[in-house]
Each structure stands twice: as structure tokens, then as C-alpha cells.
Amino acid sequence: MIELKEVNKYFDGLQVLGNLSFSVSRGKILCILGPSGCGKTTILRILAGLLPIDGGQVIQKEPIVSSYVFQEPRLLPWKTVKENINFVISHSSLAKDKRIDFYLQKTGLQEYANYYPHQLSGGMKQRVALVRAFVYEHQLLLMDEPFQGLDVKTRNLLLNQTHLLWKETQNTIVFVTHHVEEALLLGDEILLLSKKPAQVKRRISIGLPRKERNLQDPNFQKQYEGIVQSF
Ligand SMILES: Nc1ncnc2c1ncn2[C@@H]1O[C@H](COP(=O)(O)OP(=O)(O)OP(=O)(O)O)[C@@H](O)[C@H]1O
Ligand SMILES: [Mg+2]
Known part of the structure; x- marks a missing residue:
């Protein structure tokens, strides 16, 4: 590649x-x-x-x-879990919304979708960063x-x-x-x-x-x- x-x-x-x-x-x-x-x-x-x-x-x-996951989660503190993920998608659509839900579910984050970063543990924040990186359409x-x-x-x-x-x-x-x-x-x-x-x-x-x-x-x-x- x-x-x-x-x-x-x-x-x-x-x-x-x-x-x-x-x-x-x-x-x-x-x-x-x-x-x-x-x-x-x-x-x-x-x-x-x-x-x-x-x-x-x-x-x-x-x-x-390319999509990037850094050592620290780099979440926007004023946005919820879902908004932090949605943020990297240029055009929202129902299909994209469903994809986010699917990934949140896969990583056990669904019930925290409306939480803000300060309400999450370090591991959970990094999980959000992981989902965000996967949701952003990338090849690498x-x-x-x-x-x-x-x-x-x-x-x-x-x-x-x-x-x-x-x-x-x-x-x-x-x-x-x-x-x-x-x-x-x-x-x-x-x-x-x-x-x-x-x-x-x-x-x-x-x-x-x-x-x-x-x-x-x-x-x-x-x-x-x-x-x-x-x-
Ligand atoms: N923008 C920069 N300006 C000057 N020196 C830099 C810059 N970026 C990296 N370096 C230097 O290049 C070398 C390699 O840095 P790099 O961050 O790639 O290492 P690394 O393998 O990722 O280290 P670590 O495992 O600690 O994260 C280091 O000596 C660092 O000081
Ligand atoms: Mg390094």
C-alpha cells in the first residue's frame, strides 16, 4: 500500500x-x-x-x-461522546448515524453516548478516540x-x-x-x-x-x- x-x-x-x-x-x-x-x-x-x-x-x-489515534484521547470537552465522533464526519446521514451506533455498541459505549468527556474514565475516553478514528473514512x-x-x-x-x-x-x-x-x-x-x-x-x-x-x-x-x- x-x-x-x-x-x-x-x-x-x-x-x-x-x-x-x-x-x-x-x-x-x-x-x-x-x-x-x-x-x-x-x-x-x-x-x-x-x-x-x-x-x-x-x-x-x-x-x-489516514486516520490517527494519539497517545491521549484529544476529545472536545464541550461535546458529548456521540458529538465527538460525529464531528469527524463531514455530511451526517442516517447511515452514518447507524454506523456510529454500531461502533458504540461494539465497544460497549452506547449507554455513554450522551456523556461528556469529564464524565468518562481514561480508558473510556480512549475508546471514544478509537471509535472516532475508525468512523472517519480512511484507508490507513x-x-x-x-x-x-x-x-x-x-x-x-x-x-x-x-x-x-x-x-x-x-x-x-x-x-x-x-x-x-x-x-x-x-x-x-x-x-x-x-x-x-x-x-x-x-x-x-x-x-x-x-x-x-x-x-x-x-x-x-x-x-x-x-x-x-x-x-
Ligand atoms: N519537530 C521536531 N523538531 C526537532 N526534533 C524533533 C522533532 N520531532 C522529533 N524530533 C526528534 O527526533 C527524534 C525522534 O522523535 P520521535 O518522536 O519520532 O521518537 P519516538 O520513537 O516516537 O519516541 P517515543 O517512543 O518517546 O515516543 C527525537 O530525538 C526527537 O527529539
Ligand atoms: Mg513517539
Whole structure:
């Protein structure tokens, strides 16, 4: 769908990406793991077309509309849950309204549709941000450490809901995380980056169907430890 070829990026003389090459496959979830400051957010901004590059190429056959989930929910405090989601839709229609209701139901938010952000927990706010990103019509969903700062249980819930929503849309996701287990549970593939200037250390395919992925399983555990060691 989109490919970075020998991409270089500098900020004030500091090289952040060094001849970085990788491709994003359509309809798949690619998880990006890498040390703090190695350039993960920079990569997402390049994929979104928000940041120019200093060398190499970004190859895509056609224009791509991206949707973004940030680390923090970024909701409008004066709008309700439903209004915050509706806000990203340019022309409201009954069909779109139904789609929002469907997604709210899928994520267990329906009864909170008329709540304001200050009436929600952190996990619920991030769930609203997740639904909003899915509702916005896109081909590429970019997620930048979206569950950072949430407890393990809430993170797992949101991870499952991301997968649930992805199954509905079958769109392409690039998901940046610090958590190896998140990448292993969600991704079709994992891109392991070096410290900056970021390069691809390894690209790992996770063959196992998601419902069979269990961190207690010895084989899965082995894969987990292998990644942690080279991380
Ligand atoms: N707009 C900018 N101006 C100057 N330097 C920048 C800018 N954006 C990023 N950088 C630098 O580029 C490097 C990579 O930043 P980036 O935010 O992409 O890292 P990251 O991998 O997302 O880190 P983290 O895991 O902590 O979120 C850092 O050294 C950062 O200071
Ligand atoms: Mg970042």
C-alpha cells in the first residue's frame, strides 16, 4: 500500500531515520516496536504525509486518507461522546448515524453516548478516540502508543476492541507501541527498529491466528522473549 525506500530524516542536523526501508501491506496490522526517541512518531507523521523527508522515497500508487489515534484521547470537552465522533464526519446521514451506533455498541459505549468527556474514565475516553478514528473514512489507520498509561486490563480490553473494529473495516493499521505483548497479540507483522537513526532490525511475521495467541503458551513465550532480547 505504501513503502518507505531508503528514507532519511534530520531534525536540526540530528539524523533520526537512516536509510529506512519498509512497506506496509494493505489490510494488515503492522506493529512498530523500537526504543524511545528512535523515530516512531516521525515515521507515522511521514506515512500520514504530514512531514517532508530529507532523502529517499515514499512510494504509494494512489492518495491515501489516514486516520490517527494519539497517545491521549484529544476529545472536545464541550461535546458529548456521540458529538465527538460525529464531528469527524463531514455530511451526517442516517447511515452514518447507524454506523456510529454500531461502533458504540461494539465497544460497549452506547449507554455513554450522551456523556461528556469529564464524565468518562481514561480508558473510556480512549475508546471514544478509537471509535472516532475508525468512523472517519480512511484507508490507513495510524496509532501512536494509543494505550500508554492505561492499566493492563484496560489495555487488553482496548486491544481486543481495536481488533474487533479492524475486523469490521479490514483496513490497514500501523500501530506503534513500547509493549512487546501488545505487538504480539495484535500484529500480523512486527517491525523491530534500532535506536536512532532508525533502521529495521527485524521484521517478524506472526503466523498464529489471534484467538490462539496466548502469552502462557511456551512457543509464544519463546517468540516474546526473542523479541525482548533484541529490543
Ligand atoms: N519537530 C521536531 N523538531 C526537532 N526534533 C524533533 C522533532 N520531532 C522529533 N524530533 C526528534 O527526533 C527524534 C525522534 O522523535 P520521535 O518522536 O519520532 O521518537 P519516538 O520513537 O516516537 O519516541 P517515543 O517512543 O518517546 O515516543 C527525537 O530525538 C526527537 O527529539
Ligand atoms: Mg513517539
